[in-house]
Amino acid sequence: MFNPRTPVLVGVGQVLNRLETLEEAKEPLEMMMDAILMAEKDTGVDKLLAQAQSVRVVRGMWGYKNPAKLLAERIGASGAESVGTLIGGNQNQVVINETASAILNKGLDLAVITGAENGKSAGKARRAGIALAETPAPGNYDRVIGAEQQPEHHEFERARGIMRAIQIYPMYDNAIRQARGESINQHAERVSALWSRFNDVGQRNPSAWVQHNMTAEEIRTPSETNRRISFPYTKFMNANMSVDMGAALIMCSASKANSLGIAKDRWIYPYAGVVGYDHFSASVRDNFYSSPGIRVIGRRLLELTDTTVDELDFVDLYSCFPSAVQIAAEEYGLDENRDLTVTGGLTFGGGPLNNYVMHSIARTVELLREKKGARALITANGGNLYKHAHGIYGSEPPNRDFSVENVQAEIDALPSRECLSEFAGDATIESYTVMFNGDEPAIGHVACRTANDARTWVNTADPDIMNAMLVEEFCSRPVRIKGPDQLTVLR
Numbered sequence: 001m002f003n004p005r006t007p008v009l010v011g012v013g014q015v016l017n018r019l020e021t022l023e024e025a026k027e028p029l030e031m032m033m034d035a036i037l038m039a040e041k042d043t044g045v046d047k048l049l050a051q052a053q054s055v056r057v058v059r060g061m062w063g064y065k066n067p068a069k070l071l072a073e074r075i076g077a078s079g080a081e082s083v084g085t086l087i088g089g090n091q092n093q094v095v096i097n098e099t100a101s102a103i104l105n106k107g108l109d110l111a112v113i114t115g116a117e118n119g120k121s122a123g124k125a126r127r128a129g130i131a132l133a134e135t136p137a138p139g140n141y142d143r144v145i146g147a148e149q150q151p152e153h154h155e156f157e158r159a160r161g162i163m164r165a166i167q168i169y170p171m172y173d174n175a176i177r178q179a180r181g182e183s184i185n186q187h188a189e190r191v192s193a194l195w196s197r198f199n200d201v202g203q204r205n206p207s208a209w210v211q212h213n214m215t216a217e218e219i220r221t222p223s224e225t226n227r228r229i230s231f232p233y234t235k236f237m238n239a240n241m242s243v244d245m246g247a248a249l250i251m252c253s254a255s256k257a258n259s260l261g262i263a264k265d266r267w268i269y270p271y272a273g274v275v276g277y278d279h280f281s282a283s284v285r286d287n288f289y290s291s292p293g294i295r296v297i298g299r300r301l302l303e304l305t306d307t308t309v310d311e312l313d314f315v316d317l318y319s320c321f322p323s324a325v326q327i328a329a330e331e332y333g334l335d336e337n338r339d340l341t342v343t344g345g346l347t348f349g350g351g352p353l354n355n356y357v358m359h360s361i362a363r364t365v366e367l368l369r370e371k372k373g374a375r376a377l378i379t380a381n382g383g384n385l386y387k388h389a390h391g392i393y394g395s396e397p398p399n400r401d402f403s404v405e406n407v408q409a410e411i412d413a414l415p416s417r418e419c420l421s422e423f424a425g426d427a428t429i430e431s432y433t434v435m436f437n438g439d440e441p442a443i444g445h446v447a448c449r450t451a452n453d454a455r456t457w458v459n460t461a462d463p464d465i466m467n468a469m470l471v472e473e474f475c476s477r478p479v480r481i482k483g484p485d486q487l488t489v490l491r
Contacts, residue, residue, distance in 0.1 A: 004255035007100035007402055008267040009393075011250035012362035013038025014207040015116070016350070019244060022130065025121035028062045029135050031246030032114040033074060039112070039248040045260050048250075050076035051110050056083040056099065056145070058091050058115030058355050061122075064137035071114065080112075082139075085354075086146035088382025089318060090275070092357035093389035097273035097404040098145050099251050104402050109256040115355035116246030123242055154283035156419050160457045160484060162445055165320065166238065167433060168282050168384040170230045171447060172323035175288035175431040177232075178475035188232060191322045192220035194336055195237055195347065198319065202344020205363060209243050209350030222439075231434040231470055239320045239351035247358040249365075268365045271375075272304040273391040273404040276411045280386055283419040283455060288431045288447065292414045293388050294331040294379070296407050304403060305392045307375055309333050312392075314367050314376035316360040319345030328379055342367055342376070354382075361393075368395040423448075423456040426490075429477045430455065434466045441466035446487060448479060460487040 013035040017026050026034075040049050052075060055068040064070075068082035085091040095113055102108040118132070125132045162168065177187040196216040202208035218226070219236045226234045252260075257267060278293035279285045286292065302308065309332055317328040317340045325345075329336050342363045343349030346356050349363075357380040364376045373396055380389045427448035434444045444460040458481050460466065465487065468474070478490040 002254070002397055003401055004253065005104050006254040006397065007103040007251055007270055008254050008257050009249060009251050009270065009365050010257050010262045010266050011039035011043035012365045013042060013248045014359055014362050015246040016207060016209060017244040019121055022121060022124055022128065025118065025132060026244065027132065027134055028060055028116040028118050028246065029064065029067055029070065029137065031116035031118070031244065032057070032067065032071060032248065035116065035246040035248035036071065036075060036112055036114055039250045043250060043262050044266060045262050048110070048260055049112065052077040052080050052112045053108055054081040054083055054111040056095055056111060056113045057085070058095060058358060059085050059087050060115060060117050060355060061353055063134055066139040066141050067137045068141060069139055070135070070137045075112070082142045084141040084144045086144065087354060088387050089320070089354055089356060090380040090382035090387040090389040091146065091354055092361065093273060093378060093380040093391050094275065095145055096270060096361065096391060097275065097389065100270045100273070100402045101404055103251065103253050110250070110252040112248065112250055113358070114246065114248040115358050117352035117355055118244045119241045119352065120244045154281040154419065156283045156421050156457055157281060159421065160445065160459055162457065165384055166230045167435065167445055169321035169323050170233050170433040171282070171431040171445070172288045172327065172385065173232055173321070174433065174475060176323060176326055178431070178473065179289040184232070184471065184473060188220050189216065191232070191237070192216040194325065195219050195322055197339070198341050198345040199348045201339055201341050202348035205343050205349060207359065207363060208344040208348055209240060209245065210344065210348040228436040228439070230436065233321065236347060237322055239346035240348070241351045241353060243350040243352055245350050245352040245355070245359065247355060247362050249358065249361060265369065268368050269394050269396070269398050270402055271392045271394050271398050272301060272402060273389065274301040274304070274407060275389045275404070276407040277388065278386045278411065279416045282384055283457070284416045286415045286417050289327065291327050291331055291385055293411045294328050296410050297388050297390050298332045300405060300407055301390050301392055304405065306399065307392055311375055312377050313371060313374035314342050314364055315340050316342045316364060316376070316378050318357070318379045318381035319347070320351070320381065324381055324385055327385065364393055368393060371395060418454040420450065420454050420456040423450060424481055424483065426451065426478065426480050427456065429474050429479055432469060432474055434469050444469060448481065456481070458487050459485045461485065462487070465489060
């Protein structure tokens with residue numbers, strides 16, 4: 001029997017502001033409001049926003065204290081609960097999980113979920129020496145979704161200056177290359193072909209930021225517009241955060257949707273969500289080419305929804321960098337040659353930081369409405385492939401009530417790796433990357449395994465070593481470490 005408390009997504013809205021000048025800039029709050037109004041229109045029912053009982057905002061890089069309260073006032077729902085989230089690309093699926101559970105079990109009938117980032121206009125303003133105006137949104141949220149989190153980076157990484165995603169994710173990709181037994185050229189060709197397929201999907205998505213064709217060769221070849229960032233990645237393999245984008249979702253109970261008169265062909269159903277963290281951080285994860293967290297989460301999610309990977313009509317794997325996609329595809333058993341994004345990913349669809357997955361959910365809703373009986377997988381990732389929240393959605397009513405599970409205990413029981421803060425002696429390179437300053441290698445970050453299989457970090461500024469790393473396989477090479485910045489390659 002169909003449960004009238006079943007949570008349903010009934011409205012989606014996406015905003016893209018492709019500004020040319022700062023005069024065209026919109027602050028994130030304004031984009032959120034625009035997206036909310038679009039989501040209301042998408043329901044097919046007028047003036048339902050005033051009935052919202054909760055307004056939920058995914059944390060962004062803006063300075064607002066409580067934008068949810070201000071948005072609630074603007075939509076005529078001043079008494080609505082104001083909810084925020086923590087930082088992280090996983091938070092969109094986390095807030096979906098929490099909202100769906102509250103609708104099913106706690107009497108919540110209608111919620112508005114939104115978020116936005118103005119990375120492009122903020123960048124323009126910074127370069128012009130201008131401070132963008134931001135509407136005051138004071139106060140505190142009624143509630144913040146999420147638990148306290150560990151630091152993003154281990155002290156061992158921080159000691160070597162490894163503090164950014166563009167330093168860690170390329171190390172994962174170099175480890176993937178070595179684990180697959182590929183040459184540097186073979187790997188570059190395969191990964192750029194994968195990313196060109198993401199670009200193809202973006203061109204079919206009307207809400208994608210990048211709408212022009214890019215070949216695999218263009219993506220992998222350094223140029224004036226495609227500079228090297230961190231080996232093996234060029235700019236076009238990185239998340240594109242220079243975007244002004246916002247999105248909004250409206251979720252309610254099936255009974256509320258019925259009472260509002262929202263047509264059932266607008267309803268999309270969250271089936272289940274599963275969450276968990278890989279070992280924090282790169283320093284202590286067992287290896288750089290797999291994700292036990294995604295493996296455990298994926299297995300449980302498919303079990304909860306009685307779904308096989310072959311039954312997934314649509315998939316959006318979190319795509320901040322190619323390594324994240326490759327690892328997730330491997331853990332789920334998904335063919336890399338199928339579409340693994342619905343948006344074009346964070347490079348071509350657009351990468352509005354923590355809010356990307358709201359766009360992938362909105363696009364998934366649009367696609368599911370077009371295909372009766374279809375199912376979709378959404379993966380959300382925060383940090384450096386640490387924080388995971390995945391969900392499955394469908395166009396047909398679920399066979400069981402929505403559920404969300406935390407599989408942290410199972411993940412925690414899996415092997416981790418000791419990391420040594422200081423080490424001198426012989427070791428073997430596990431993975432590495434070379435960071436660029438303009439066209440020139442600036443520093444090499446190297447993860448090594450010691451004789452007792454512990455991990456340690458070392459940097460190198462030797463131009464001969466760094467240039468060789470770009471064309472020769474250095475994973476598994478023996479080295480001698482004399483200090484944190486002293487590396488000798490033994491062969």
